Amino acid sequence: MNLRPLGPERPRGDPHAVSGRETASDPVDLAGAGSADGSHGEAPIAPKATPFGAPVARLGRGAEAWIGSAEVAARLNVSRATVYALLKSGQIRHRRVGLQIRVPLSALDAFLE
Secondary structure, three states: OOOOOOOOOOOOOOOOOOOOOOOOOOOOOOOOOOOOOOOOOOOOOOOOEOOOOOEOOOOOOOOOOEEEHHHHHHHHOOOHHHHHHHHHHOOOOOEEEOOEEEEEHHHHHHHHO
16 A cells, blocks of 8 residues: 655646736747847857857868877877876977867977987
8 A cells, every 4th residue: 555645736727828917027929029120030050060059170271180198108109107207398299178188299200200
């Protein structure tokens, strides 16, 4: 036998009904809002963006490839701790992207020469 109390009851009537009153902050009729000449229905999508408007990073002409510290360590055949020491001493040019370290391939080639 179930002794738990009953859940809350649903409100009666149409939950999507519009109230008959109109206030300044909540007008009932919005059919003509935003339809004036020169107004925009939605924001335009920026070039090189996803349909949701998020920016997209793409390698284009002249863009350089960047690799992480683990790949640098694999290419140099050393540990990641050694790579971090080289980066800290300034022997290899790098950039921080958030919490990640990125090294351009040209900087790795310059270090190997």
